[in-house]
Amino acid sequence: MHERLSFYVKRESALHQLNPLTKLTLVFGLILPAFLVPFYWTPHLLLLLVVFPLAFLGKVQGEYFTAVTKLILPAAGFLFVMQALFIPGGETVLAKLWFLTLTQESLMYAFANAVRIFVMVSSFTLFMLTTHPSELMSDLTQRGLPGQFAYVIIATLQIIPQMQAKASTIIAAQRSRGLDTESSFARRVQALVPLVGPLVFGSLVEVEERAIAIEARGFTSRRPKTSLREIYDRPLDKGLRWLLILIMLASLVSRIWFS
Amino acid sequence: MPIVKLQQVTYHYPFTEKPALQDINLEVEEGEFVAVIGPNGAGKSTLCYTLAGFIPHFYKGELKGIVEVDGVLVQDSDLSDWVLKVGLVFQNPFNQISGAKYTVFEEVAFGLENSGVPRSEIIRRVEEVLQMTGIADLADRSPYSLSGGQQQRVALASILVMQPKVLVLDEPTSQMDPIGTREVFGVIRQMAEQGMTVVMAEHKVEWIAQFADRVIALWEGKIYLEGKPHEVLTDERLVEKGFGVSRYTTTARLALPRGLWQKERPLPVTLEEAVAGFSALRNARRKQG
Amino acid sequence: MNIQIENLSFRYPNGVLALRRVSLEIAPGEQVAVIGQNGAGKTTLVKHLNGLLLPTEGRVRIGDWDTRHYSVAKLARRVGYVFQNPDEQLFTKTVAEEIAFGPRNLGYPGERIQELVEDALQLTQLQAMRNTNPYDLSPTWRKMVAIASILAMDTPILVFDEPTTGQDAASVTRLAMIIAELKRRGKTVITITHDIDFCAENFARVIVMGGGQVLLDGPARTVLGKAEILAQTYVDPPQITRLGLRLGLAEVVCTPQEFLDAFEKQCAA
Structure with missing residues (x-):
C-alpha cells in the first residue's frame, strides 16, 4: 500500500x-x-x-x-x-x-x-x-483560487500512485490468464489492449463514484469554505x-x- | 409527521425502458431505522440515490412522483443543500475517499470545511466522530493505506460528522468482518436513538433483525414486502424470489417437517432466537420422554 | 496435480515479512478454504501458487514445476487465478470473447477453445449474455464473467480470491454450484474467503492464517469448532457451528442438515 x-x-x-x-x-x-x-x-x-x-x-x-x-x-x-x-x-x-x-x-x-x-x-x-500540498491548496484557495481548481490539482497528485497500483494489479490479472508480457517487444505491444482497457474503464467508474462522494460532502456548496489547517x-x-x-x-x- | 415521504415514485435511468423503481410509496418517521433488502439489481442502490437527491440532480433520467424530506421537495432543492439534510454512504469504500486529503482526520473534516464550519468546531466534531466510529487511532494515516473495512468506517465517519437529519447507507459493511459489522450497526442504532433517521440497504439479515425497526423488501424495483423485521425476514415468499435468508431461519424451516421446531413458534432469524427455540423443543421432548 | 509449499517465507520490498516458514501440501482434487483477518497473509500465500510472487525463502512446487523457474504466463496452464475485482481484467466487447482470451493465450486449438467457452458459459449461467458487452452487465454478473474466463482455461488448480464479496444470495448459490462441479471434475480449488458460512458449507479442508503463519489446518469440522483460536484472528465460527456449540451438541456441525441430524440424536439421548 x-x-x-x-x-x-x-x-x-x-x-x-x-x-x-x-x-x-x-x-x-x-x-x-x-x-x-x-x-x-x-x-x-x-x-x-x-x-x-x-x-x-x-x-x-x-x-x-x-x-x-x-x-x-x-x-x-x-x-x-x-x-x-x-x-x-x-x-x-x-x-x-x-x-x-x-x-x-x-x-x-x-x-x-x-x-x-x-x-x-x-x-x-x-x-x-x-x-x-493541502497547505498550499488551502492557502491558494483562501487567496481566491477556485476550489474546483485546487481539487483537480490535489486529486491529480494523488491519483498517480493509485493508477500505478491499479496498473500493476491489472498486469498481474492478465498474466494470470496466460498473457505474455515478458518476452518479445512485439508481444508487449500486443499486450497493451488488455492492460489499458480495464485501466480506462475502471477510471470512468471511479470518476463517477468519486464525483458522488465529494458532492455528498457539500463540495459544490456556495457557502464560504473554512479550512482545517491554519496557515x-x-x-x-x-x-x-x-x-x-x-x-x-x-x-x-x-x-x-x-x- | 414523517420526515421522509415518497409517493408513487417511478424512475428510469437515461436510455432504459425498464423502470429501476416503480410505484414506490414510503414514509419514514423521524428517528426510525429502516432496512432495505433485496437481490442485486432489485433497486436498493437506486432507492438510496433517490433519497439522497442524486436522482434527479446527478443522474438524469425520468423521475415521477413525490420525493420529500423534511417538508421540501427534492426538485425544489439544490443538491448541495440537500446533502446537508440527507447524508449518503455507499458501498465501494475506495471511491468514497475524496482524493483531496492526506490523512483520515482531514478526510473526515472535508465536508465541514465545504459547509463553512468554523475551525475549532471542525476539530471538536471530527475528534468526536472518530471516537464513535472506532477509528481514532487511524487519524494520521493516509485514507488510501487502509483496508476496505477501515475505509468504510472512514466513509461513515465523513458523513456522520456532517450531522444529517437522514442517513442513507448502501451496504456500508460489505467489506467488514463480523466484529466491524457489529460495531457499525451499534453506532448506527445509537444515531437512530438520538433522533437521526436511518435508511440502510443491507444483506446481513441477522443484524437487521436485531437493529432495524422496519424492513422493506425490494423486488424488481417494487416494494414486495414491508413490515416488522421478523415478519418480513421469515416470510416464505422471500425464499422463492432468491432473497438472502438467515441460516437460522433455513434450519428451522428444515426442522419443521422433522418435528424439530415447534409449529406455533415463530421462525428464528438470530442466533439467540434459534438457541431459545431449539432448547425449548429439547426440554419439551425430554419432559415427555 | 500436487501443490507443495516448503518453508515458504516472503518479505515485501518495504520490509514487511508477510509469510513465515509456511509449509503445506495440497493433494489433487482437494477443496480448500483459506481464512483469517486482513493482513494475515492469505493473498500473499495464494499469489505464490501461480508465480505472481516468488519465495524470499523456501519453495513452491506445482506438480513438478518449481515456480521460480516458470513465468506467470506459463504457470497459467496449471493454476487459474480469479482476482477479486472483475473490473481489473475485463476488456473485450463481448462476454464470449472475454472468456476465450485465456484459453487462446494458452494456445489451445480453436475447436477446444469453442468447447471450453461453451462449458464456462453454461457453468456460470451466462449463456444468454454471451454477446453482451461485459461492462453492460451488473457487477454481480461481471464477476461471473471473470470466473468463467478462468474456468475456460481448464487448469487442474483454481484459486479464488474473495469470490463472495458484494454478491447476493442467488449469486453465492451459483458459486457454490460451480465449486461443487469443479470438485466432481477432480479439480483442486483454493478459495480465500471471509464469508465463514460459505466456507463451512462448501469446503472440506480449512486453513486458518494469522500473522503470516498457518494457525490451523484440517478438516472443516475440526477447524471451525475451535472458537478460541479462530477468535485470535477475529473470525467467528460459522452460524450453524455456533448454534451447535451453544446447544452443546456432541459433534461440530457445519450445515443445517448436519445440525438437525446431531440435534435429533441429542434430543433422543
Whole structure:
C-alpha cells in the first residue's frame, strides 16, 4: 500500500515555516534569474550558494541529495550530453566523432543549460519536500483560487500512485490468464489492449463514484469554505515575497538591457 | 409527521425502458431505522440515490412522483443543500475517499470545511466522530493505506460528522468482518436513538433483525414486502424470489417437517432466537420422554 | 496435480515479512478454504501458487514445476487465478470473447477453445449474455464473467480470491454450484474467503492464517469448532457451528442438515 502520497517530509525548519506562497515565489525567484541573467555563471552560483544551502536550511538535505543522484543529475547529465553533441555552431573544435562535432562553445552552452535545469528541478523538489500540498491548496484557495481548481490539482497528485497500483494489479490479472508480457517487444505491444482497457474503464467508474462522494460532502456548496489547517503569513513572508519579486524583475531587466 | 415521504415514485435511468423503481410509496418517521433488502439489481442502490437527491440532480433520467424530506421537495432543492439534510454512504469504500486529503482526520473534516464550519468546531466534531466510529487511532494515516473495512468506517465517519437529519447507507459493511459489522450497526442504532433517521440497504439479515425497526423488501424495483423485521425476514415468499435468508431461519424451516421446531413458534432469524427455540423443543421432548 | 509449499517465507520490498516458514501440501482434487483477518497473509500465500510472487525463502512446487523457474504466463496452464475485482481484467466487447482470451493465450486449438467457452458459459449461467458487452452487465454478473474466463482455461488448480464479496444470495448459490462441479471434475480449488458460512458449507479442508503463519489446518469440522483460536484472528465460527456449540451438541456441525441430524440424536439421548 502507498502510505506516502506526497513528497512532503514533516520537519521543523525555517523553510517549512514559510508560507506556501512565499516558497512558490522563491521557486520562481530562483528559476527566472537562472534563465534570464546574462552573466554566464549565474545558474552555477545560484546552485552552489542558494539551492544547496536551502536544502540544509530546510533540513531535507538527505531526501534532496537522494533525488539529485537518482533523478536530477541523470536528467541534467543526459541533457548536457545531447546538447553538447548536437547543437551546431562554434569554432573551437575539441573533438570529431563520425558526423558529430564537439566544440568548446557548444560545450559551454550545454553546461549552462544543464545547470539551469538542475536549478529548476531542484527548486521544485525543495518546494515539494517542505510544503504539504493541502497547505498550499488551502492557502491558494483562501487567496481566491477556485476550489474546483485546487481539487483537480490535489486529486491529480494523488491519483498517480493509485493508477500505478491499479496498473500493476491489472498486469498481474492478465498474466494470470496466460498473457505474455515478458518476452518479445512485439508481444508487449500486443499486450497493451488488455492492460489499458480495464485501466480506462475502471477510471470512468471511479470518476463517477468519486464525483458522488465529494458532492455528498457539500463540495459544490456556495457557502464560504473554512479550512482545517491554519496557515500563517508573517510579515517576514510578505517582505521575502517583495524581495523575490524585485529579484525577478531585476533579472528580466538585465536580460533586456544587455541583449 | 414523517420526515421522509415518497409517493408513487417511478424512475428510469437515461436510455432504459425498464423502470429501476416503480410505484414506490414510503414514509419514514423521524428517528426510525429502516432496512432495505433485496437481490442485486432489485433497486436498493437506486432507492438510496433517490433519497439522497442524486436522482434527479446527478443522474438524469425520468423521475415521477413525490420525493420529500423534511417538508421540501427534492426538485425544489439544490443538491448541495440537500446533502446537508440527507447524508449518503455507499458501498465501494475506495471511491468514497475524496482524493483531496492526506490523512483520515482531514478526510473526515472535508465536508465541514465545504459547509463553512468554523475551525475549532471542525476539530471538536471530527475528534468526536472518530471516537464513535472506532477509528481514532487511524487519524494520521493516509485514507488510501487502509483496508476496505477501515475505509468504510472512514466513509461513515465523513458523513456522520456532517450531522444529517437522514442517513442513507448502501451496504456500508460489505467489506467488514463480523466484529466491524457489529460495531457499525451499534453506532448506527445509537444515531437512530438520538433522533437521526436511518435508511440502510443491507444483506446481513441477522443484524437487521436485531437493529432495524422496519424492513422493506425490494423486488424488481417494487416494494414486495414491508413490515416488522421478523415478519418480513421469515416470510416464505422471500425464499422463492432468491432473497438472502438467515441460516437460522433455513434450519428451522428444515426442522419443521422433522418435528424439530415447534409449529406455533415463530421462525428464528438470530442466533439467540434459534438457541431459545431449539432448547425449548429439547426440554419439551425430554419432559415427555 | 500436487501443490507443495516448503518453508515458504516472503518479505515485501518495504520490509514487511508477510509469510513465515509456511509449509503445506495440497493433494489433487482437494477443496480448500483459506481464512483469517486482513493482513494475515492469505493473498500473499495464494499469489505464490501461480508465480505472481516468488519465495524470499523456501519453495513452491506445482506438480513438478518449481515456480521460480516458470513465468506467470506459463504457470497459467496449471493454476487459474480469479482476482477479486472483475473490473481489473475485463476488456473485450463481448462476454464470449472475454472468456476465450485465456484459453487462446494458452494456445489451445480453436475447436477446444469453442468447447471450453461453451462449458464456462453454461457453468456460470451466462449463456444468454454471451454477446453482451461485459461492462453492460451488473457487477454481480461481471464477476461471473471473470470466473468463467478462468474456468475456460481448464487448469487442474483454481484459486479464488474473495469470490463472495458484494454478491447476493442467488449469486453465492451459483458459486457454490460451480465449486461443487469443479470438485466432481477432480479439480483442486483454493478459495480465500471471509464469508465463514460459505466456507463451512462448501469446503472440506480449512486453513486458518494469522500473522503470516498457518494457525490451523484440517478438516472443516475440526477447524471451525475451535472458537478460541479462530477468535485470535477475529473470525467467528460459522452460524450453524455456533448454534451447535451453544446447544452443546456432541459433534461440530457445519450445515443445517448436519445440525438437525446431531440435534435429533441429542434430543433422543
